[in-house]
Amino acid sequence: MTLLVNIPVTQLKGVGTVMAEKLAKVGIENLQDVLFHLPSRYQDRTKVTPxxxxxxxxxxxxxxxxxxxxxxxxxxxxxxxxxxxxxxxxxxxxxxxxxxxxxxxxxxxxxxxxxxxxxxxxxxxxxxxxxxxQSAEQPITLDDSLTAIYPTTEGLTQQRLRSLAEQALAFLSPLSLPEWLPTSILDSYQLGPLEQAVRYLHQPPPDAATEQLLNGTHWAQQRLAFEELLTHQLSMQRMRNVLQAQKAPMLAAANSLPAQFLANLGFTPTHAQQRVGEEITWDLQQNKPMLRLLQGDVGAGKTLVAALAALQAIEAGYQVALMAPTEILAEQHYLNFKKWFNPLNIEVAWLAGKLKGKVRAQALEQIAQGAPMVVGTHALFQNEVQFARLALAIIDEQHRFGVQQRLALREKGVEGRLSPHQLIMTATPIPRTLAMSAYADLDTSILDELPPGRTPVNTVVLSDVRRNDVIERVRAACLEGRQAYWVCTLIEESDELTCQAAQTTYEELSQSLTELNIGLVHGRLKPAEKAQIMEDFKQNKLHLLIATTVIEVGVDVPNASLMIIENPERLGLAQLHQLRGRVGRGSIASHCVLLYHAPLSQIGRERLAIMRETNDGFVIAEKDLELRGPGEMLGTRQTGLLQFKVADLMRDSAMLPAVRDAALELLEHHPQQAEPLLERWLKHGQHYGQV
Known part of the structure; x- marks a missing residue:
C-alpha cells in the first residue's frame, strides 16, 4: 500500500500544473497534505432555525x-x-x-x-x-450532514477543496496513513484511530454530534489536536536539545562583585528576586547553555536580576551582552548599567545602529578587546561585531526577537565553540498555556512580587467628550509638582481614523496649558532628539510628555504619576498594560485615564473593563490571549509555529501537560517517529526544530 505522503496531488482529477502551484502555496503537495488541510469550521445546514x-x-x-x-x-x-x-x-x-x-x-x-x-x-x-x-407544497431540502469550511486562498474555492478531500479520502486507509504515535501513548491518553478521525472531520456523518464539532470538542478533533500540539512540542524540545547539546562556559558562583553591587544599591532585593537569582546562579555553573525566560510584571525588578547574572559572568573573566529591541530601551539599559557598574570599575560598551564612523569603529574595537559589559540593540547580532569572550547574552523583550536570532548567538560565543548562556526577559507576562506551548524550549522563572513602596495604579475609563476635564486634571497635577504622559496612537492626523494625532495634540495642549513645559516624542524623531527629550523629562525640565507608543517599554521616571491614553480601544491589552506601567514607579499615588472615542465595540468594552479591574499582568495576559489569540500576541516570533490547523491553545489548554509528557516520552523511547510527525504537521515550520 502506497503511503499518502508519497502520492503527489497531481494524481487527483482536476489538478494540473497551475492548480498544483496554487495548492503548493498553502503547503499542499501530496495526498497526506490534502487530508491534513482540515476544516477550520462547519456550517450547519441540517435544520431550520426559528x-x-x-x-x-x-x-x-x-x-x-x-x-x-x-x-x-x-x-x-x-x-x-x-x-x-x-x-x-x-x-x-x-x-x-x-x-x-x-x-x-x-x-x-x-x-x-x-x-x-x-x-x-x-x-x-x-x-x-x-x-x-420555496413553494409551500414543496418539501424543504436540507443537507444531511455538516458542511466543512476549509482555510482557503486566492484561486481555491470551497467547492474545489471539498472535491480534493473527497477524492483523497478514497485512498485513505490505516495502512496509507500510518499511526506515528506509539501504542503506549495512544493507550495512555485514550486516543482513537487516526484514520477514522480524519475521515470523520472531512465528512461528518448525518448523526454527527453537531454541537461538539462546532465547538471543537469532538473526540476526532481532540485526537488530532493532541497529535498537532505534541508535534509542536517535539519541534521546540528538539531545538532545546540541539542548544543544550552544545557546551557553554562554566561560570563559578561570584562573591565579590555581587556583594559590592548590593551594598551600593542601598536596598535589599525582594524574596522573588533572590529566589530567581539563585536559579540563574545554578544554571550558569553548568557546562550546557542556560535557556531561561525571566517573566516579571512591569516594575518587578528584572533588570536587577540581570545585573547580578552579569556580575557572575564578569567575575569569572567573561563578557556579557545585553540586547533590547529599541534604541530608547537599549539606551536606558546602558545608562542604568553605567550607573551601577562604574563604581565597580567595570567598563560598559554601547553599540546601536545610529553609531557611525569613528565612534562605531571605537565601539567595535572596545567589544573585540573584551569590554566586560556590552549593551545595544539587535545591531549586536551583525557579523562585524566580534566578542572576545562572550559567556552570557541577556535579551530584553524576547517576543521582539526571532528564534533564529537566538540560535545565531552561538557563533558569537567563545572561539565560536562555547555557546553563551541565554537569559531572556519579558515584561509582557506570558499566560501559562502559551508558555507551555510556544516557549517549551525555555525554563521559566517568574518575579511575582513588586518592590516595596510601589503603589498600584488607579485606572479610570472616560469618554473623550470629557477631554477638557482631563486637560484641567493634567494642569492641576503638574502645578503640584507631578509629571504626566499623554499617549497618542498616531503621529499625523488621518481622515480614516478618529485618533488624535500626537502632533495635533501637542499643538492643542501647548495652547491650552501655556504655563507648562511640554515635550513631544515619536518614532520619526532622530534618535538624538528623542534621547534629549526623554532626558529632559527625566530631569523634570518638562511637566508633560506627549508621546506615541514608543514609550511602551523601559522608560523610568518615578515622579510621573499621571498617564492619559487616547483611543485606548485601538491597542491590545498587553500594550495598554505596558504603557500604564510607566506610572506608579514611585511612592506617589498614580492614575491612568483611558480616554476612549465612542462607540466602543464589544471587544473594546471588554478590554477597557479588564484594565479598570486589575493591575495583574498575568490576569491581563490570559484575557489578551482569549480576546486576540496566540498568533497576534506573540507577533512574528513563532507565526509558523502557532498557526494551528485543528488545535486551539485556549480550548485545549487542559491537555498541554499531557502533551508535554507524551512528547518527552516519544523523544526518549521512539525518536525515529518524530521526523514523520514533523513532516505531517509542520512541513514549513520545521526549521524551528533545527539549527
Missing amino acids: IAALKPGQDAVILGTVMAANIVMGRRRSLLVRIQDATGSISLRFFHFSVAQKNALQQGTLIRCYGEARAGATGLEIYHPEYRA
Missing part, C-alpha cells in the same frame, strides 16, 4: 415569507428585504443586486435562506444570504 432564536454571529438556515423589498439609500445603496416566520422577522441586505432580483422577491414569496445574523441598522440582518424561493 427567526426569534437567532443570535448575532450565528450561521443558520431560516425559512420566511417576504413582507417587503425596498431599495434604500444610505452610505451605500442597498436592497433591503424584510422576511418573517411565525416567531419573528429579520432583514436581508444586498449591496449588489439587480432589478430582476428585487422584482422576484415579491411580497408573499416563501424563501429559504442561509447566512450569518449580524446586528445592523434594522436590528438583526443577514448580508448577502444564499437563498432560494
Whole structure:
C-alpha cells in the first residue's frame, strides 16, 4: 500500500500544473497534505432555525415569507428585504443586486435562506444570504450532514477543496496513513484511530454530534489536536536539545562583585528576586547553555536580576551582552548599567545602529578587546561585531526577537565553540498555556512580587467628550509638582481614523496649558532628539510628555504619576498594560485615564473593563490571549509555529501537560517517529526544530 505522503496531488482529477502551484502555496503537495488541510469550521445546514432564536454571529438556515423589498439609500445603496416566520422577522441586505432580483422577491414569496445574523441598522440582518424561493407544497431540502469550511486562498474555492478531500479520502486507509504515535501513548491518553478521525472531520456523518464539532470538542478533533500540539512540542524540545547539546562556559558562583553591587544599591532585593537569582546562579555553573525566560510584571525588578547574572559572568573573566529591541530601551539599559557598574570599575560598551564612523569603529574595537559589559540593540547580532569572550547574552523583550536570532548567538560565543548562556526577559507576562506551548524550549522563572513602596495604579475609563476635564486634571497635577504622559496612537492626523494625532495634540495642549513645559516624542524623531527629550523629562525640565507608543517599554521616571491614553480601544491589552506601567514607579499615588472615542465595540468594552479591574499582568495576559489569540500576541516570533490547523491553545489548554509528557516520552523511547510527525504537521515550520 502506497503511503499518502508519497502520492503527489497531481494524481487527483482536476489538478494540473497551475492548480498544483496554487495548492503548493498553502503547503499542499501530496495526498497526506490534502487530508491534513482540515476544516477550520462547519456550517450547519441540517435544520431550520426559528427567526426569534437567532443570535448575532450565528450561521443558520431560516425559512420566511417576504413582507417587503425596498431599495434604500444610505452610505451605500442597498436592497433591503424584510422576511418573517411565525416567531419573528429579520432583514436581508444586498449591496449588489439587480432589478430582476428585487422584482422576484415579491411580497408573499416563501424563501429559504442561509447566512450569518449580524446586528445592523434594522436590528438583526443577514448580508448577502444564499437563498432560494420555496413553494409551500414543496418539501424543504436540507443537507444531511455538516458542511466543512476549509482555510482557503486566492484561486481555491470551497467547492474545489471539498472535491480534493473527497477524492483523497478514497485512498485513505490505516495502512496509507500510518499511526506515528506509539501504542503506549495512544493507550495512555485514550486516543482513537487516526484514520477514522480524519475521515470523520472531512465528512461528518448525518448523526454527527453537531454541537461538539462546532465547538471543537469532538473526540476526532481532540485526537488530532493532541497529535498537532505534541508535534509542536517535539519541534521546540528538539531545538532545546540541539542548544543544550552544545557546551557553554562554566561560570563559578561570584562573591565579590555581587556583594559590592548590593551594598551600593542601598536596598535589599525582594524574596522573588533572590529566589530567581539563585536559579540563574545554578544554571550558569553548568557546562550546557542556560535557556531561561525571566517573566516579571512591569516594575518587578528584572533588570536587577540581570545585573547580578552579569556580575557572575564578569567575575569569572567573561563578557556579557545585553540586547533590547529599541534604541530608547537599549539606551536606558546602558545608562542604568553605567550607573551601577562604574563604581565597580567595570567598563560598559554601547553599540546601536545610529553609531557611525569613528565612534562605531571605537565601539567595535572596545567589544573585540573584551569590554566586560556590552549593551545595544539587535545591531549586536551583525557579523562585524566580534566578542572576545562572550559567556552570557541577556535579551530584553524576547517576543521582539526571532528564534533564529537566538540560535545565531552561538557563533558569537567563545572561539565560536562555547555557546553563551541565554537569559531572556519579558515584561509582557506570558499566560501559562502559551508558555507551555510556544516557549517549551525555555525554563521559566517568574518575579511575582513588586518592590516595596510601589503603589498600584488607579485606572479610570472616560469618554473623550470629557477631554477638557482631563486637560484641567493634567494642569492641576503638574502645578503640584507631578509629571504626566499623554499617549497618542498616531503621529499625523488621518481622515480614516478618529485618533488624535500626537502632533495635533501637542499643538492643542501647548495652547491650552501655556504655563507648562511640554515635550513631544515619536518614532520619526532622530534618535538624538528623542534621547534629549526623554532626558529632559527625566530631569523634570518638562511637566508633560506627549508621546506615541514608543514609550511602551523601559522608560523610568518615578515622579510621573499621571498617564492619559487616547483611543485606548485601538491597542491590545498587553500594550495598554505596558504603557500604564510607566506610572506608579514611585511612592506617589498614580492614575491612568483611558480616554476612549465612542462607540466602543464589544471587544473594546471588554478590554477597557479588564484594565479598570486589575493591575495583574498575568490576569491581563490570559484575557489578551482569549480576546486576540496566540498568533497576534506573540507577533512574528513563532507565526509558523502557532498557526494551528485543528488545535486551539485556549480550548485545549487542559491537555498541554499531557502533551508535554507524551512528547518527552516519544523523544526518549521512539525518536525515529518524530521526523514523520514533523513532516505531517509542520512541513514549513520545521526549521524551528533545527539549527
